[in-house]
Amino acid sequence: MSAQNAQKTIFATPQDAETAFYDALERADLEALMAVWAEDEEIVCIQPGGPRLTGYASVRETWRRIFESGQRLTVVLSQPIVMQGMLVSVHSLCEQVGLRGGEAGQTAPLLATNVYVRGALGWRLLLHHASPAPPESMNQIPKTLH
Amino acid sequence: MSAQNAQKTIFATPQDAETAFYDALERADLEALMAVWAEDEEIVCIQPGGPRLTGYASVRETWRRIFESGQRLTVVLSQPIVMQGMLVSVHSLCEQVGLRGGEAGQTAPLLATNVYVRGALGWRLLLHHASPAPPESMNQIPKTLH
Numbered sequence: 174m175s176a177q178n179a180q181k182t183i184f185a186t187p188q189d190a191e192t193a194f195y196d197a198l199e200r201a202d203l204e205a206l207m208a209v210w211a212e213d214e215e216i217v218c219i220q221p222g223g224p225r226l227t228g229y230a231s232v233r234e235t236w237r238r239i240f241e242s243g244q245r246l247t248v249v250l251s252q253p254i255v256m257q258g259m260l261v262s263v264h265s266l267c268e269q270v271g272l273r274g275g276e277a278g279q280t281a282p283l284l285a286t287n288v289y290v291r292g293a294l295g296w297r298l299l300l301h302h303a304s305p306a307p308p309e310s311m312n313q314i315p316k317t318l319h
Numbered sequence: 320m321s322a323q324n325a326q327k328t329i330f331a332t333p334q335d336a337e338t339a340f341y342d343a344l345e346r347a348d349l350e351a352l353m354a355v356w357a358e359d360e361e362i363v364c365i366q367p368g369g370p371r372l373t374g375y376a377s378v379r380e381t382w383r384r385i386f387e388s389g390q391r392l393t394v395v396l397s398q399p400i401v402m403q404g405m406l407v408s409v410h411s412l413c414e415q416v417g418l419r420g421g422e423a424g425q426t427a428p429l430l431a432t433n434v435y436v437r438g439a440l441g442w443r444l445l446l447h448h449a450s451p452a453p454p455e456s457m458n459q460i461p462k463t464l465h
Contacts, residue, residue, distance in 0.1 A: 215400055217411045217432075224453055225411065225430050227400060254361055254373060256434075256445060261407040263434050263446060265363045265371060284371050286363075286432050286448045288402075288409050299402060300409060302432045304450030307370055 182208050184296045187255070187262035187289040194287075194298060195248050199273075201240040207233050211290055211297035219302040221283055245273035249280070262289040262296065268303065282306045328354050333401070333408035333435040336442045340433070341394050345419075347386040353379050357436055357443035365448040367429055391419035395426070408435040408442065414449065428452040 184190035190209050197206035210216050210232060218232040219225050220239075226232050239246075247270070254265040264287040271280035288300040328351075330336035336355050343352035356362050356378060364378040365371050366385075372378050385392075393416070400411040410433040417426035434446040 215402065217400060219430055219432075219450070219452075222451060222453065224455070225398075225413070252371075254363060256361065256436075258404075258407055258436075261404050261409070263407070263409075265446065265448075267371065284365055284448070286365075286434075286446065288432075288434070290402075290404075300411065300432065302411075302430070302448055302450070304365070304448070305368060306365075307368065309370070 181294060183294055184209070187257060187264065187296045190289050190296045190298055191264060191287060194301075195250065199245070199247060201245055203233070203237055203240055206236055209298045211292065211299050216298070217300040217302070219304070221281070221303050221305050247271045247273050247280075260291045261299075262291075263287075264289070267306070282308050327440060330355070330441040330443065333403060333410065333442045336435050336444055337410060337433060340444060340447075341396065345391070345393060347391055349379070349383055349386055352382055355444045357438065357445050362444070363446040363448070365450070367427070367449050367451050393417045393419050393426075406437045407445075408437075409433075410435070413452070428454050 182193065184193060194206065194209045197209065210229065212229055215227055216229060216232055217225060217227055218235065220235065226235055249269040250266050251269070252267045256263040266285045266287065268283040268285050269280040270283055283303050284306045286300070286302040287298060289296045290299045328339065330339060340352065340355045343355065356375065358375055361373055362375060362378055363371060363373055364381065366381065372381055395415040396412050398413045402409040412431045412433065414429040414431050415426040416429055428451070429449050430452045431447065431449040433444060435442045436445045
């Protein structure tokens with residue numbers, strides 16, 4: 174349960190950190206997920222409809238509970254908007270979140286804001302703010318035609 | 320309706336820009352509100368439960384509609400977390416949004432992420448992401464006792 178156990182992966186780009194974050198989320202890999210977060214900053218995590226969690230321990234605990242529920246999530250990302258600076262990178266994403274093994278149409282549309290900061294250990298996640306979005310908003314760039 | 324009409328106020332700090340943003344919101348002053356936004360960036364605005372709006376024109380249009388509805392909003396901010404760098408400042412805020420003239424208890428708890436960037440015209444708003452929060456989450460630091 175200690176931050177010291179977190180894997181010291183170096184993320185060379187914000188995109189590397191983001192890929193690792195969503196990979197860990199889908200694999201329900203708590204250590205890998207927490208390794209993406211900045212440890213030295215006042216991190217912020219907001220789950221859809223949930224309270225604002227701050228600090229490494231609180232953020233870790235919420236993800237541990239989600240993963241321990243046994244449900245495995247799938248996340249399809251789309252329409253990224255990336256505003257990258259030298260030390261801070263702000264990403265706006267559309268997320269389609271579903272349950273592994275669930276029906277293809279049974280996904281929840283979310284909007285996420287992810288803020289990454291560059292430190293001694295490369296890029297790390299500083300803030301994750303996810304919230305419910307109206308279903309139709311995800312169809313601005315349809316992948317398939319019906 | 321043109322961005323050129325926006326007031327060229329210089330915001331010396333991200334906090335100045337934030338104060339101007341919420342002041343304009345409460346006054347339903349579209350010009351003042353849009354003057355806070357960056358014009359040269361791909362701005363992002365997410366209203367609670369709404370779609371992601373990008374670009375100055377779309378963002379302006381949504382605020383114009385909100386203000387034209389005639390309802391006047393009140394916003395009480397609390398529990399700010401500010402992560403300020405040289406060129407980017409990320410603010411996480413709790414918002415209690417109500418209607419002017421409405422009952423004191425009839426407010427909606429929101430969580431907002433605001434990202435400001437520093438440019439030639441001082442600090443400007445690049446991203447505003449607001450979403451519903453559970454009511455109890457606002458009571459971590461009560462202002463009054465009942």
